Amino acid sequence: MTAPAHARSSAELISAEEPVLAHNYHPLPVVVAAAEGAWVEDVEGRRLLDMLAGYSALNFGHRHPALVEAAHRQLDRLTLTSRAFHNDRLAEFAERLTALLGHDMMLPMNTGAEAVESGIKVARKWAYKVKGVPADRATIVVAADNFHGRTTTIVSFSTDETARAGFGPFTPGFRIVPYNDLAALEAAVDETTAAVLIEPIQGEAGVLIPDDGYLAGVRELTRRRGCLFVADEIQSGLGRTGRTLAVDHEDVVPDVVLLGKALGGGIVPVSAVVGSRDVLGVLKPGEHGSTFGGNPLAAAVGTAVVELLETGEFQRRAAEAGAVLRDGLTELVGRGVLGFRARGLWAGVDIDPAIGTGREISERLMAEGILVKDTHGSTIRLAPPLTITDEELRSAIGSLEKVLTR
Numbered sequence: 294m295t296a297p298a299h300a301r302s303s304a305e306l307i308s309a310e311e312p313v314l315a316h317n318y319h320p321l322p323v324v325v326a327a328a329e330g331a332w333v334e335d336v337e338g339r340r341l342l343d344m345l346a347g348y349s350a351l352n353f354g355h356r357h358p359a360l361v362e363a364a365h366r367q368l369d370r371l372t373l374t375s376r377a378f379h380n381d382r383l384a385e386f387a388e389r390l391t392a393l394l395g396h397d398m399m400l401p402m403n404t405g406a407e408a409v410e411s412g413i414k415v416a417r418k419w420a421y422k423v424k425g426v427p428a429d430r431a432t433i434v435v436a437a438d439n440f441h442g443r444t445t446t447i448v449s450f451s452t453d454e455t456a457r458a459g460f461g462p463f464t465p466g467f468r469i470v471p472y473n474d475l476a477a478l479e480a481a482v483d484e485t486t487a488a489v490l491i492e493p494i495q496g497e498a499g500v501l502i503p504d505d506g507y508l509a510g511v512r513e514l515t516r517r518r519g520c521l522f523v524a525d526e527i528q529s530g531l532g533r534t535g536r537t538l539a540v541d542h543e544d545v546v547p548d549v550v551l552l553g554k555a556l557g558g559g560i561v562p563v564s565a566v567v568g569s570r571d572v573l574g575v576l577k578p579g580e581h582g583s584t585f586g587g588n589p590l591a592a593a594v595g596t597a598v599v600e601l602l603e604t605g606e607f608q609r610r611a612a613e614a615g616a617v618l619r620d621g622l623t624e625l626v627g628r629g630v631l632g633f634r635a636r637g638l639w640a641g642v643d644i645d646p647a648i649g650t651g652r653e654i655s656e657r658l659m660a661e662g663i664l665v666k667d668t669h670g671s672t673i674r675l676a677p678p679l680t681i682t683d684e685e686l687r688s689a690i691g692s693l694e695k696v697l698t699r
Contacts, residue, residue: 406442629697
Protein backbone atom coordinates (compact mmCIF):
# COMPACT_ATOMS: atom_id res chain seq x y z
CA MET A 294 0.00 0.00 0.00
CA THR A 295 1.52 3.26 -1.15
CA ALA A 296 -0.41 6.48 -1.44
CA PRO A 297 0.09 8.34 -4.73
CA ALA A 298 2.04 11.57 -4.66
CA HIS A 299 -0.27 14.55 -4.23
CA ALA A 300 0.33 18.16 -5.16
CA ARG A 301 -1.98 19.24 -2.34
CA SER A 302 -1.71 18.44 1.36
CA SER A 303 -4.52 17.07 3.53
CA ALA A 304 -5.28 20.55 4.83
CA GLU A 305 -5.36 21.98 1.31
CA LEU A 306 -7.65 19.22 0.04
CA ILE A 307 -10.05 19.65 2.98
CA SER A 308 -10.15 23.41 2.33
CA ALA A 309 -10.74 22.80 -1.37
CA GLU A 310 -13.87 20.77 -0.59
CA GLU A 311 -15.48 23.54 1.43
CA PRO A 312 -16.81 25.75 -1.41
CA VAL A 313 -17.73 22.97 -3.85
CA LEU A 314 -19.27 20.16 -1.73
CA ALA A 315 -22.65 20.27 -0.02
CA HIS A 316 -22.08 20.33 3.75
CA ASN A 317 -24.15 17.26 4.64
CA TYR A 318 -21.21 15.55 6.35
CA HIS A 319 -18.72 16.52 9.04
CA PRO A 320 -15.83 14.11 8.38
CA LEU A 321 -12.84 13.66 10.60
CA PRO A 322 -9.94 15.74 9.22
CA VAL A 323 -8.13 12.88 7.51
CA VAL A 324 -7.71 12.51 3.73
CA VAL A 325 -7.31 8.87 2.72
CA ALA A 326 -5.34 8.15 -0.44
CA ALA A 327 -4.67 4.39 -0.25
CA ALA A 328 -5.82 1.41 1.77
CA GLU A 329 -5.29 -2.31 2.22
CA GLY A 330 -6.79 -4.73 4.71
CA ALA A 331 -7.50 -2.94 7.98
CA TRP A 332 -5.18 -0.02 7.22
CA VAL A 333 -5.51 3.26 5.34
CA GLU A 334 -2.86 5.78 4.35
CA ASP A 335 -3.36 9.52 4.12
CA VAL A 336 -1.89 11.82 1.47
CA GLU A 337 1.16 12.48 3.64
CA GLY A 338 1.82 8.73 3.88
CA ARG A 339 0.71 8.27 7.50
CA ARG A 340 -0.87 4.87 8.21
CA LEU A 341 -4.02 4.62 10.35
CA LEU A 342 -5.96 1.57 11.56
CA ASP A 343 -9.53 1.61 10.27
CA MET A 344 -11.85 0.68 13.14
CA LEU A 345 -15.01 1.76 11.30
CA ALA A 346 -14.85 -0.22 8.04
CA GLY A 347 -17.23 2.07 6.19
CA TYR A 348 -20.06 1.40 8.65
CA SER A 349 -19.69 -2.33 7.80
CA ALA A 350 -19.39 -1.79 4.03
CA LEU A 351 -15.80 -3.00 4.36
CA ASN A 352 -16.41 -6.17 6.38
CA PHE A 353 -13.72 -7.94 4.35
CA GLY A 354 -11.23 -5.11 4.59
CA HIS A 355 -10.01 -2.69 2.00
CA ARG A 356 -9.30 -4.22 -1.40
CA HIS A 357 -9.76 -7.87 -0.43
CA PRO A 358 -7.81 -9.75 -3.15
CA ALA A 359 -10.68 -12.07 -4.11
CA LEU A 360 -13.11 -9.17 -4.45
CA VAL A 361 -10.70 -6.96 -6.37
CA GLU A 362 -9.93 -9.85 -8.72
CA ALA A 363 -13.65 -10.48 -9.33
CA ALA A 364 -14.16 -6.79 -10.13
CA HIS A 365 -11.16 -6.66 -12.48
CA ARG A 366 -12.30 -9.77 -14.33
CA GLN A 367 -15.77 -8.36 -14.84
CA LEU A 368 -14.53 -4.91 -15.83
CA ASP A 369 -12.77 -6.52 -18.77
CA ARG A 370 -16.00 -8.14 -19.98
CA LEU A 371 -19.22 -6.27 -19.19
CA THR A 372 -20.34 -3.69 -16.64
CA LEU A 373 -23.94 -2.71 -17.40
CA THR A 374 -26.86 -3.87 -19.51
CA SER A 375 -29.79 -2.49 -17.47
CA ARG A 376 -32.57 -4.95 -16.67
CA ALA A 377 -33.95 -4.45 -20.17
CA PHE A 378 -31.76 -7.46 -20.99
CA HIS A 379 -30.47 -10.46 -19.06
CA ASN A 380 -26.80 -10.69 -18.12
CA ASP A 381 -24.70 -13.77 -17.50
CA ARG A 382 -23.78 -12.93 -13.88
CA LEU A 383 -27.10 -12.24 -12.18
CA ALA A 384 -28.49 -15.78 -11.98
CA GLU A 385 -25.51 -17.15 -10.04
CA PHE A 386 -25.55 -14.16 -7.68
CA ALA A 387 -29.25 -14.70 -6.93
CA GLU A 388 -28.85 -18.48 -6.59
CA ARG A 389 -25.97 -18.28 -4.14
CA LEU A 390 -27.28 -15.38 -2.06
CA THR A 391 -30.70 -16.95 -1.57
CA ALA A 392 -29.09 -20.30 -0.74
CA LEU A 393 -26.80 -18.65 1.83
CA LEU A 394 -29.79 -17.08 3.60
CA GLY A 395 -32.25 -19.94 3.12
CA HIS A 396 -34.75 -17.89 1.11
CA ASP A 397 -36.40 -18.26 -2.29
CA MET A 398 -35.93 -15.02 -4.21
CA MET A 399 -34.02 -11.76 -4.23
CA LEU A 400 -34.56 -8.29 -5.67
CA PRO A 401 -31.23 -6.65 -6.56
CA MET A 402 -30.81 -2.94 -5.89
CA ASN A 403 -27.86 -0.61 -5.28
CA THR A 404 -27.88 1.24 -1.96
CA GLY A 405 -29.15 0.33 1.47
CA ALA A 406 -31.79 3.05 1.32
CA GLU A 407 -33.02 1.60 -1.97
CA ALA A 408 -33.31 -1.80 -0.33
CA VAL A 409 -35.39 -0.31 2.49
CA GLU A 410 -37.61 1.62 0.07
CA SER A 411 -38.04 -1.55 -1.99
CA GLY A 412 -38.88 -3.56 1.12
CA ILE A 413 -41.55 -1.01 2.05
CA LYS A 414 -43.08 -1.19 -1.43
CA VAL A 415 -43.05 -5.00 -1.42
CA ALA A 416 -44.67 -5.13 2.03
CA ARG A 417 -47.42 -2.72 0.97
CA LYS A 418 -48.07 -4.59 -2.29
CA TRP A 419 -48.24 -7.87 -0.34
CA ALA A 420 -50.70 -6.33 2.12
CA TYR A 421 -53.05 -5.31 -0.67
CA LYS A 422 -52.73 -8.40 -2.88
CA VAL A 423 -52.40 -11.15 -0.27
CA LYS A 424 -53.61 -9.90 3.11
CA GLY A 425 -56.50 -7.91 1.71
CA VAL A 426 -55.82 -4.56 3.34
CA PRO A 427 -58.04 -1.87 1.75
CA ALA A 428 -56.28 0.29 -0.85
CA ASP A 429 -53.91 2.92 0.56
CA ARG A 430 -54.57 1.87 4.16
CA ALA A 431 -51.47 -0.29 4.80
CA THR A 432 -49.34 0.57 7.83
CA ILE A 433 -45.82 -0.46 8.79
CA VAL A 434 -44.65 -0.58 12.41
CA VAL A 435 -41.09 0.61 13.09
CA ALA A 436 -38.92 1.19 16.16
CA ALA A 437 -37.92 4.49 17.72
CA ASP A 438 -34.27 5.51 17.28
CA ASN A 439 -34.16 3.58 14.01
CA PHE A 440 -31.81 4.32 11.15
CA HIS A 441 -32.91 2.91 7.80
CA GLY A 442 -31.61 5.57 5.42
CA ARG A 443 -32.11 9.16 4.34
CA THR A 444 -34.87 9.25 1.70
CA THR A 445 -37.94 11.37 2.34
CA THR A 446 -40.09 8.31 3.05
CA ILE A 447 -37.51 6.82 5.42
CA VAL A 448 -36.94 10.01 7.41
CA SER A 449 -40.72 10.22 7.73
CA PHE A 450 -40.49 7.51 10.39
CA SER A 451 -37.20 8.58 11.94
CA THR A 452 -37.17 9.94 15.49
CA ASP A 453 -33.93 11.85 14.86
CA GLU A 454 -34.91 15.48 14.35
CA THR A 455 -31.60 16.23 12.65
CA ALA A 456 -32.59 13.77 9.93
CA ARG A 457 -36.17 15.09 9.71
CA ALA A 458 -36.14 18.85 10.25
CA GLY A 459 -36.80 20.80 7.07
CA PHE A 460 -37.66 17.80 4.89
CA GLY A 461 -41.45 17.56 5.31
CA PRO A 462 -44.20 16.97 4.42
CA PHE A 463 -43.71 13.40 5.52
CA THR A 464 -45.00 10.12 4.15
CA PRO A 465 -47.89 8.66 6.18
CA GLY A 466 -48.45 5.00 6.98
CA PHE A 467 -45.93 4.32 9.75
CA ARG A 468 -46.35 3.66 13.47
CA ILE A 469 -43.39 4.13 15.80
CA VAL A 470 -43.01 2.06 18.97
CA PRO A 471 -40.15 1.77 21.49
CA TYR A 472 -37.39 -0.61 20.47
CA ASN A 473 -37.09 -3.86 22.43
CA ASP A 474 -40.70 -3.62 23.67
CA LEU A 475 -42.88 -6.51 22.54
CA ALA A 476 -45.96 -5.27 24.40
CA ALA A 477 -45.84 -1.92 22.58
CA LEU A 478 -45.32 -3.73 19.30
CA GLU A 479 -48.31 -5.98 19.92
CA ALA A 480 -50.51 -2.96 20.67
CA ALA A 481 -49.47 -1.20 17.44
CA VAL A 482 -50.23 -4.11 15.09
CA ASP A 483 -53.76 -4.30 13.67
CA GLU A 484 -55.59 -5.50 10.57
CA THR A 485 -53.94 -2.79 8.43
CA THR A 486 -50.38 -3.76 9.37
CA ALA A 487 -48.35 -4.90 6.38
CA ALA A 488 -45.06 -5.40 8.21
CA VAL A 489 -42.89 -4.81 11.22
CA LEU A 490 -39.60 -3.28 10.04
CA ILE A 491 -36.73 -3.32 12.53
CA GLU A 492 -32.96 -3.49 12.80
CA PRO A 493 -31.96 -6.64 14.75
CA ILE A 494 -29.30 -4.39 16.28
CA GLN A 495 -29.66 -0.61 16.09
CA GLY A 496 -26.32 0.61 14.77
CA GLU A 497 -26.65 4.37 14.42
CA ALA A 498 -28.35 4.54 17.82
CA GLY A 499 -25.15 3.24 19.42
CA VAL A 500 -25.14 -0.52 18.70
CA LEU A 501 -28.24 -1.20 20.79
CA ILE A 502 -28.75 -4.94 21.27
CA PRO A 503 -32.24 -6.10 22.24
CA ASP A 504 -32.97 -8.52 25.07
CA ASP A 505 -32.65 -12.23 24.37
CA GLY A 506 -35.94 -13.44 22.95
CA TYR A 507 -36.99 -10.10 21.44
CA LEU A 508 -36.34 -11.11 17.83
CA ALA A 509 -38.00 -14.49 18.36
CA GLY A 510 -40.92 -12.60 19.90
CA VAL A 511 -41.18 -10.34 16.87
CA ARG A 512 -41.20 -13.40 14.63
CA GLU A 513 -43.93 -15.10 16.67
CA LEU A 514 -46.05 -11.95 16.90
CA THR A 515 -45.89 -11.15 13.18
CA ARG A 516 -46.74 -14.72 12.23
CA ARG A 517 -49.65 -14.84 14.68
CA ARG A 518 -51.03 -11.44 13.64
CA GLY A 519 -50.64 -12.07 9.92
CA CYS A 520 -48.05 -9.49 8.91
CA LEU A 521 -44.49 -9.61 7.62
CA PHE A 522 -41.27 -9.43 9.62
CA VAL A 523 -38.80 -7.31 7.65
CA ALA A 524 -35.27 -7.34 9.13
CA ASP A 525 -32.91 -4.54 8.14
CA GLU A 526 -29.54 -6.31 8.20
CA ILE A 527 -27.76 -3.66 6.12
CA GLN A 528 -25.23 -2.95 8.89
CA SER A 529 -25.64 -6.02 11.09
CA GLY A 530 -25.59 -8.68 8.39
CA LEU A 531 -23.00 -10.63 6.41
CA GLY A 532 -20.71 -11.72 9.20
CA ARG A 533 -20.46 -8.60 11.35
CA THR A 534 -21.97 -10.11 14.52
CA GLY A 535 -20.30 -13.52 14.30
CA ARG A 536 -23.16 -15.10 12.37
CA THR A 537 -24.23 -14.61 8.76
CA LEU A 538 -27.15 -12.48 9.96
CA ALA A 539 -27.81 -10.94 13.37
CA VAL A 540 -31.19 -12.71 13.51
CA ASP A 541 -29.31 -16.02 13.36
CA HIS A 542 -28.36 -15.56 17.02
CA GLU A 543 -31.99 -16.38 17.84
CA ASP A 544 -32.50 -18.83 14.94
CA VAL A 545 -35.11 -16.48 13.49
CA VAL A 546 -36.05 -16.44 9.81
CA PRO A 547 -37.76 -13.17 8.81
CA ASP A 548 -40.09 -12.98 5.82
CA VAL A 549 -37.83 -10.37 4.23
CA VAL A 550 -34.16 -9.52 4.80
CA LEU A 551 -32.67 -6.22 3.63
CA LEU A 552 -28.97 -6.28 2.75
CA GLY A 553 -26.46 -3.69 1.57
CA LYS A 554 -23.08 -2.26 2.58
CA ALA A 555 -20.84 -5.39 2.84
CA LEU A 556 -22.67 -7.03 -0.07
CA GLY A 557 -20.66 -4.79 -2.40
CA GLY A 558 -17.36 -5.66 -0.75
CA GLY A 559 -16.42 -2.00 -0.43
CA ILE A 560 -16.02 -1.85 -4.21
CA VAL A 561 -19.43 -1.08 -5.69
CA PRO A 562 -22.80 -0.28 -4.08
CA VAL A 563 -24.87 -3.46 -3.99
CA SER A 564 -28.05 -4.11 -2.02
CA ALA A 565 -30.78 -6.71 -2.05
CA VAL A 566 -34.22 -7.54 -0.76
CA VAL A 567 -34.27 -11.27 0.00
CA GLY A 568 -37.38 -13.20 0.91
CA SER A 569 -39.93 -15.88 0.23
CA ARG A 570 -41.56 -16.41 -3.14
CA ASP A 571 -44.96 -15.70 -1.57
CA VAL A 572 -43.78 -12.17 -0.73
CA LEU A 573 -41.42 -11.11 -3.52
CA GLY A 574 -43.66 -12.83 -6.03
CA VAL A 575 -46.18 -9.99 -5.71
CA LEU A 576 -44.03 -7.79 -7.96
CA LYS A 577 -44.89 -7.83 -11.65
CA PRO A 578 -42.97 -6.36 -14.62
CA GLY A 579 -43.03 -2.58 -14.66
CA GLU A 580 -44.01 -2.16 -11.01
CA HIS A 581 -40.51 -1.58 -9.63
CA GLY A 582 -36.98 -1.34 -10.98
CA SER A 583 -33.53 0.19 -11.08
CA THR A 584 -31.27 0.83 -14.07
CA PHE A 585 -28.17 -0.29 -12.17
CA GLY A 586 -29.84 -2.88 -9.93
CA GLY A 587 -28.38 -6.32 -10.64
CA ASN A 588 -25.76 -4.99 -13.06
CA PRO A 589 -23.03 -7.48 -14.07
CA LEU A 590 -20.25 -5.77 -12.12
CA ALA A 591 -22.35 -5.67 -8.95
CA ALA A 592 -23.40 -9.29 -9.46
CA ALA A 593 -19.80 -10.42 -9.94
CA VAL A 594 -18.61 -8.68 -6.78
CA GLY A 595 -21.69 -9.77 -4.83
CA THR A 596 -21.13 -13.39 -5.85
CA ALA A 597 -17.52 -13.16 -4.66
CA VAL A 598 -18.76 -11.76 -1.30
CA VAL A 599 -21.19 -14.65 -0.93
CA GLU A 600 -18.39 -17.08 -1.76
CA LEU A 601 -16.31 -15.68 1.11
CA LEU A 602 -19.24 -16.12 3.49
CA GLU A 603 -20.12 -19.63 2.36
CA THR A 604 -17.08 -21.05 4.15
CA GLY A 605 -18.11 -19.60 7.52
CA GLU A 606 -14.55 -18.35 8.03
CA PHE A 607 -15.48 -14.69 8.40
CA GLN A 608 -18.38 -15.41 10.74
CA ARG A 609 -16.04 -17.44 12.97
CA ARG A 610 -13.41 -14.74 12.79
CA ALA A 611 -15.88 -12.06 13.89
CA ALA A 612 -16.93 -14.20 16.85
CA GLU A 613 -13.35 -14.95 17.92
CA ALA A 614 -12.05 -11.40 17.46
CA GLY A 615 -15.21 -10.11 19.08
CA ALA A 616 -14.21 -11.89 22.28
CA VAL A 617 -10.87 -10.03 22.19
CA LEU A 618 -12.70 -6.75 21.66
CA ARG A 619 -15.10 -7.38 24.55
CA ASP A 620 -12.30 -8.39 26.90
CA GLY A 621 -10.38 -5.23 26.09
CA LEU A 622 -13.37 -2.96 26.54
CA THR A 623 -14.31 -4.66 29.82
CA GLU A 624 -10.91 -3.65 31.20
CA LEU A 625 -11.73 -0.01 30.42
CA VAL A 626 -15.10 0.10 32.19
CA GLY A 627 -14.74 2.51 35.09
CA ARG A 628 -11.58 3.95 33.52
CA GLY A 629 -13.21 6.40 31.13
CA VAL A 630 -15.73 3.95 29.69
CA LEU A 631 -19.15 4.02 31.35
CA GLY A 632 -20.33 0.92 29.53
CA PHE A 633 -20.51 -0.75 26.15
CA ARG A 634 -22.62 -3.06 24.01
CA ALA A 635 -20.95 -5.55 21.70
CA ARG A 636 -21.82 -8.43 19.44
CA GLY A 637 -19.18 -9.96 17.23
CA LEU A 638 -16.88 -7.25 15.89
CA TRP A 639 -19.30 -4.44 16.57
CA ALA A 640 -19.45 -2.27 19.65
CA GLY A 641 -20.99 0.94 20.90
CA VAL A 642 -18.81 2.43 23.63
CA ASP A 643 -20.16 5.04 26.04
CA ILE A 644 -17.41 7.43 27.07
CA ASP A 645 -17.55 9.43 30.29
CA PRO A 646 -18.76 12.88 29.09
CA ALA A 647 -16.32 14.50 31.52
CA ILE A 648 -13.52 13.16 29.32
CA GLY A 649 -14.96 14.32 26.02
CA THR A 650 -17.69 14.07 23.43
CA GLY A 651 -17.72 11.24 20.94
CA ARG A 652 -16.34 13.60 18.32
CA GLU A 653 -13.50 14.74 20.58
CA ILE A 654 -12.56 11.16 21.44
CA SER A 655 -12.61 10.26 17.74
CA GLU A 656 -10.26 13.14 16.96
CA ARG A 657 -7.89 12.16 19.77
CA LEU A 658 -7.86 8.56 18.54
CA MET A 659 -7.13 9.80 15.02
CA ALA A 660 -4.05 11.54 16.40
CA GLU A 661 -3.00 8.13 17.75
CA GLY A 662 -3.48 6.50 14.35
CA ILE A 663 -6.90 4.93 15.01
CA LEU A 664 -10.04 5.79 13.01
CA VAL A 665 -13.45 5.45 14.69
CA LYS A 666 -16.69 7.41 14.42
CA ASP A 667 -18.85 9.01 17.02
CA THR A 668 -22.61 8.72 17.22
CA HIS A 669 -24.93 10.42 19.69
CA GLY A 670 -23.41 12.27 22.65
CA SER A 671 -20.26 10.64 23.98
CA THR A 672 -20.70 7.27 22.28
CA ILE A 673 -18.25 5.95 19.71
CA ARG A 674 -18.73 3.01 17.38
CA LEU A 675 -16.18 0.30 16.70
CA ALA A 676 -16.69 -1.89 13.63
CA PRO A 677 -13.30 -2.95 12.26
CA PRO A 678 -12.88 -5.16 9.20
CA LEU A 679 -13.39 -8.83 9.98
CA THR A 680 -9.85 -9.36 8.71
CA ILE A 681 -8.31 -7.44 11.62
CA THR A 682 -5.79 -9.39 13.72
CA ASP A 683 -5.96 -9.82 17.48
CA GLU A 684 -2.73 -7.84 17.76
CA GLU A 685 -4.20 -4.94 15.80
CA LEU A 686 -7.33 -5.03 17.95
CA ARG A 687 -5.33 -4.94 21.17
CA SER A 688 -3.29 -2.06 19.80
CA ALA A 689 -6.47 -0.10 19.06
CA ILE A 690 -7.81 -0.78 22.55
CA GLY A 691 -4.47 0.31 23.98
CA SER A 692 -4.77 3.59 22.08
CA LEU A 693 -8.27 4.08 23.44
CA GLU A 694 -6.97 3.46 26.96
CA LYS A 695 -4.22 6.01 26.38
CA VAL A 696 -6.71 8.61 25.17
CA LEU A 697 -9.07 8.02 28.08
CA THR A 698 -6.50 7.93 30.85
CA ARG A 699 -4.09 10.57 29.58
